Every structure is written in C-alpha cells, then in structure tokens.
Amino acid sequence: MTAAARAAQRVRPVRSTDDVVLIAVVALGGLFLAVALAAPLGALLAKSFQDEAGRFVGLANYIRYVETPALLGSLWNSLWVAALTTAIVLPLAFGYAYALTRSAMPGKAFFRAIALLPILAPSLLPALALIYLFGNQGMLKPLLMGGTIYGPAGIIVSEVFYCFPPAVLILATALSGADARLYEAAEALRASRIRVMRTVTLPAARYGMVSAGFVVFTLVITDFGIPKVIGGSFNVLATDVYKQVVGQQNFQMGAVVGMVLLAPAVLAYLADGWARRRQTSSVSARAVPYVAKRRPKRDGPLLLHCAVIAALMLGLIGVAAWGSLITFWPWNLSLTLANYEFGRFDSAGWGSWWNSVTLAAWTAAIGAPLVFVFAYGMEKAKTVPALAGIVRFAATVPLAVPGLVLGIAYIFYFNAPANPAGFLYGTTGILVLNSIVHFYTVGHLASVTALKQLDPEFESVAASLKVPVWRSFLAVTVPISLPVILDVAIYLFVNAMTTVSAVVFLYAPDTKPASVALVQMDEAGQASAAAAMAITILATSAAVKALHVWTDGVIARRTQAWRSR
C-alpha cells in the first residue's frame, strides 16, 4: 500500500454538530440502560457462576441444573406453549391491526380502545374469569368435554388474551404508514388483491411482524403470573425460577434459569437485525397517505373479525366484573359492593390504589419521552453503528428478563451500601425506574417501528437547510410521531398499574402498589376482593385511556392533518 493510500484511509469526514448531538443521545441511552439494567442484572447473573459463599465455581451450577430431570420438561413446555401462543396471536392481531389501519370499517376508535383492554387489567383477572367459566365448578365446564382448564390449555388461552395488545400495538404502527401511490400503481397495473397484499402490504409490515412475533414469544416464555394461577402443575421455565428464588431462596440456581431465559432475547435481537436489513421506509417524503375506501367485501369480514375478538374480551372481563360483586363464589352468588371496601382485606385499603396511580403516572411521564428520544438516537446516529447496535441490543433485553429476576437484581444492586443511588431504595423512585426498564422493550420497538417509516430525507433536507437535528426532531419527528409516543406512555402506564413480579420485592411500607395488594388478597382466599381490586385497576387505566383517545383526537387534528388529502 502506498503512503498516499494510507493517508487517504485516515481521512475521516468531519463530525457535524448534529452527529455529536446524536452520539450523545445514544451514549446517554447506553448509560441509562447500563445503570438501570445491565449493572443490576450483571450483579445477579454473576451469581450463576458462584457457590453460596460467593466463590467462583465456573459452570458447576449449570451442570447441576442440566442434570435435573425436570429441566428438559420445563424447557420443552415453555417453548411449545410460547410457539403455539405466537402462532395464534400473530394472525389474529394482524387481522385486527389491518382492520384498524387499512379498512373503512365503522367503529375503529372503539375497537382500537378494546384491543388494549387485556393489559389494562392484571393478568389475574382473565385467569379468574376462566376459572369461573371453565374451572371444575365453572359455568361452561361441560364445553370442555372432560378436559381441564388447568394446564397448557388455560395458559395458552390466558396468554393469547394477555399478549394480544402489544402485538396489535406494534402491528398497527407498522401498518399505519402506507404510501397510497404504491396502491394506486398496483391498481393501475391490475395486480390482484392477493398480489398487492404479498408484494406491497406484507413487505412494509415485515419488520413489525418479526418484532411482534418475538415480543409475544418472549412475553410468554418469561411470564410467571398466568402459569402460577391457571397452569396447575404444568412446569415452565418461569415457574422454575420462582421455585428456585422464592421457594428455596437459591439465588445461584435462580440466576442460572434467568440466564437460560435470556436466550430468546438474543434470538430476538438477531431476528430484529435480519428484519431491519430488509425493511425500507414506506413513508417517503413524497408519500401520499393511504386512505382506505369503502369496500364491503373487505370491510365486512374485517368488522366481523374485530367484533368477535372484542366480544370475547369484553365477555371475559364482564365475567370478572360480575365476580367482583358476588359474595363468595360459587356458593353464595348474591351481589354485594362490600368487596370494594378494601380496608376490610388490607390495612392499606384504598391507599395502595393511589400508590399505583402515582407510580404509573411517573413511569409514563418519564418513560415515554425517554424511550422515544433514545430510539430516535439509535435510529439516526449513523456514525457509530457499533455503539448503537449494543444499545439496541440492551433495549431488547428487558423483555426477556422475568420480573422477579429484575426485582431481586435491583435489591442486590441498589441496596448495596456503596451504591450512590441507594437513596432511591425504598422510595417510589425505584419502583418507577424499575417499571420503565421492565417495560422498555415494547415501547422501544413501537418507537423504532414508527421511526422506520419516516423517510430519512426529512433529516437530509433539514441538514441541507442547516436546520439543527434537534429542531427537525422537535418540529417534524415528534409531531408526526406523537400518536406513538402517547401509545408508549399509555402502555407504560397500564403496565405499571398491573405489574407485580418485580415490584413485590421493592415496595416499602408506604409505597405498596394495588397490584401487590391484589395478589395478597387472592393468596388469602379473597378472590372476590381480588377481582374488585382488578376491576378498580382496570377502570383507572380505562379512564386514562379515554383521556388518551380524546387527546389523540385533538392531536390528530393538529399534527396529522398532512396524512390526509
């Protein structure tokens, strides 16, 4: 190589201020995830290589775990239940999201709100409703024809219910940006409907499909609440973690299973990268927004699809609402409001409800902007691909971490005497931080999906006009993406209202959330009171959601007018 060539290699483009700003954003995001996720998790998972006294023992714990006969059973159970759930949820959610975004069916706002219902309620609610319907004393028990709801069947039905909202959220985002010109061109070329679906619609939604698939798969793998209530003795990896950590206080083995559970996150990350390379933005700067025209042959079946799903969801919730009003199921079905006097069951009474509202409001208000800004940085910082890649990976990890692993990790990390952030421990602050991190991934994926549909030309034009990146971000990106930012905020809010597995280790005497109080009521055999608390949480989240629908309407009129012609 000649000296001239070597010199040429060393020439680097000068970093613009914009690049520096973006790199700083990515670095901040990395720092946030390092402090709030990687460090605590590392502190716990390192225990998988230690014995009880803290000595390094290499892979000894892993070998011991592999030799446990129950392991392969749990692993296999987790995999097939998660795969089957994903296979059921994806087509259902795709049809639903397609109807919301690409059809002219009536009542879209209603169906959009209903789709979120399952995550507005604690997962105990559908499980209780299923027991009322299909349990051994259930009203519809004969429909099972001798089968049992306890076990994989109950788990899969409950998980489908529980995973539907995030799948719809991601897919609707993926489908909402469409360029009408492509469809006009297809029509002009007389392409068949199936061909249009295959060559225009699906490719544009591919990234969303892959994301949604992995979100669902990972959620099912790591969820513990549903298998605990309705899984009977059906062992899955998440219940194995519970046995090790809560049943036997064996943090080392709990960490081993926690590590095993991280595998889906790694796979999700790889798949994400694969889909990313194949995704092109569908809303170019010249895009003309797609507006669905009336077409009864398409809209009719879609309406039916949505109506059936919505009816099932409302039915399940209706059963639980009824369950919150009865005196003692199934022996005394007289109706009463006494179950809502929470002071009778828990000394904190309604106080825990207020704790939950506080926690959820802060989680949404801090989390949503944070998630979106970091996602923006990762998408746009082209000059530091390696750093952005690492941070992107970190953002997909929380989904794969079972809440109880995250909760214990937070104790070890934030309660360590040397940790300067230790003052957070025992306050609402640590619950907020924990909740933002715990539910980071879905918000991140939704943000990225939305950002991917925006043509990078917006930035190029801005740059050529010498408009700083933060101005084009605030003036163009944020207004366009405001619906998704609000979606993320709502997602964080409702999850913080219902979360149990992590916060159960972190609440202090005066910060106990309602979701924890509810589990304790159920533990004490007060199922009706637990249902009442679940309905209260649901009503709270629904009210916030209604506020969201209203603001969305206002925002749409102000910022989304450009989408229509």
Place this chain on the structure above:
Amino acid sequence: MLRRPLLAALAAPLLATLPIAVADAQQRTRLTVYTALENEQLPEFKRAAEAALPGIEIVWVRDSTGIVTTRLLAEKENPRADVIWGLSVFSLQRLEQENMLLPYTPSGAEALRPQFRSSASPTTWIGMDAFVSAVCFNTAVARQRNLPTPSTWADLLDPAYRGLIAMPNPASSGTGLLTIAGWLGTMGEEQAWAFMTKLHENVAVYTHSGSAPCNNAARGEYAIGLSFDMRAVTLKNQGAPIEIIVPSDGVGFDLEGAAIVRGTRNEAAGRRLMDYAASEAAMALYGRYYALLGHPGVTPSVQGYPAAFAERLAKVDFGEVATNRDRILAEWSRRFDAKSAPRN
C-alpha cells in the same frame, strides 16, 4: 391555543402526586417490621404493640413467607428491616445460618417451651405460636360426589379421591415443605416416600403457593386441599363450605417466630418489641388465631381445634429438616415434579 390546556390536563395529575409537605412531626421511633402474618392480623397486632410500647411506631412490610425471606436474604448487605415478627422458623434458621440475626434473649424467654427458642445463647429467635398442616375438605363437593370424610393421612389414599386433591409443591412453598417434613417425621423416610407415591396418584395439582390448595378447596375446584390451619379457619369464617381436618396420625408443623435483624439502626426499640413479642399479653393475642402457643401458661382462645391437638404434632427436628432440605426437595422433584402434568 389548544396546546396549553392539553398540557395542563396531562400535567395536573402528575403534579398532584408530588410528595409535597410530608412533614411528619412525629418523634416516635419507626420500626420497620417484616412479617408473613395474615393481613387481617396486622392492625390488631400493631395497635396492641404500640399501646404497650409508647414511643414506638410499627410499619409493616407484609408478604408471603417466600417473598419476605427472599427479600431479607437479598437485602443482607444493607438490611432494611429492624425486626421480624411472624415468620416461619425454617426461614429464621436460614437467616441465622447467614449470621443475619442479632442475638438477644427477651425478658421472659425462659418461660417459653424449649422448642420455641433458638438453642443459641443469647437466643437469636423466639417462637410465637405453631401452625400445623391441615386438610381443607369441601363438604359441598363431598355431597355432590358422595365422598367419605377423611380423618387421617392414610385415608387420603382412598381411590375415591383420585384427581380431587390439591397440595403445595414443597419446592415452591414452605407449607409444602412442612407437610412432607411431618410425614417424614412420623412415618420414617422409607414409608413416607411410599405414602407420597401412592398419594401422588390422587393428587390433581401441586400448587406454587401454600394457601392455594385450601383456597381451591374452598371454591370447590378440588374436594381436598392440603394447607395449614390458619388459612383454613379464615376461609371457613368467610363462609366457605369446608371442614378443617387435623389428621390424627401426626401432622407436620412450623413455628412463627420473631427476631431482631442484625444491622438495625433501632436496636433498643427492637429489643423492646422482642420483649413484647415474648410476653404473655402478646401470647394471648396469638392465641386468638393459633391453638399452640410458645408460652405454656397461656390458654389459646381460638375455637375449633381437637382437644388433644398438641399430641398430634409430628416429631419434627427443625435443624435436621433445614440440613436435609436440599436432599429432600431433590428427591421429591425427581419422583413427582418432572411428571406433574395435570391429570383428571
């Protein structure tokens, strides 16, 4: 000018949550007490203790035994609890092994039954009361299915109960562990395992929570739930059609105990609470819920226990169970957990 009202509408609920003016002028010592007592007991215990101990305020962190023990162990480096009041002695022994309990012999501890205080001197924990494994038997389901009422563990092997029994998984639940520890204690290892193998044929589900089997029996999901007495009594009081059976062929039991957490910043107040926890007044309080108390001189006021109840307790050596716990659980999991798919 839509933007501002909109922002205000979004911001108002947030601002309302700001902890403005949390000026607590109290001079009382706040004791953080970790407990697995029942929620309904907490206000009563708090009132009684605060009345007896002026200047002390009790704040509870209450959760199931597993969660509380896990939290205590995870917080070892920087303990947040001052006192433990109402936690399984299996858990207390584990904490003792980890050197997490502060030795202190409460005044009056010498009056307690020997099994109700740690062998260390000064003592590291004291026992308050005992809870035993009990059978919740749903009489409504029994009528539907024409089931006989069991009175011993051996009765549960009757094929009539096939698929109708729920019991806690000992790998997840302390109640499950105390139940099988009782069988191992009364029957001896070999016979106990043979018993469990036969019982396995009748068990429909091994639950992760110690309360769940009795809750399920109360709801009629299963006819029989193996759980502990206190849970059964509260459910019965709620109106569940269950009969509480303390099998006559020996039942496993566990003690609820109290201890001071090493590292507390309120040691003096903690000692006062320990003195109270061992007092006859406190024992009378425990006696409203439990039939066997640490102080032999206090008569429990709880109703519904068989007269010769104390004689039914299995010979359980807590130290030995703690030592053999890993082995017992591994054996149990090998035999029953790997093939515990639900059956009808």
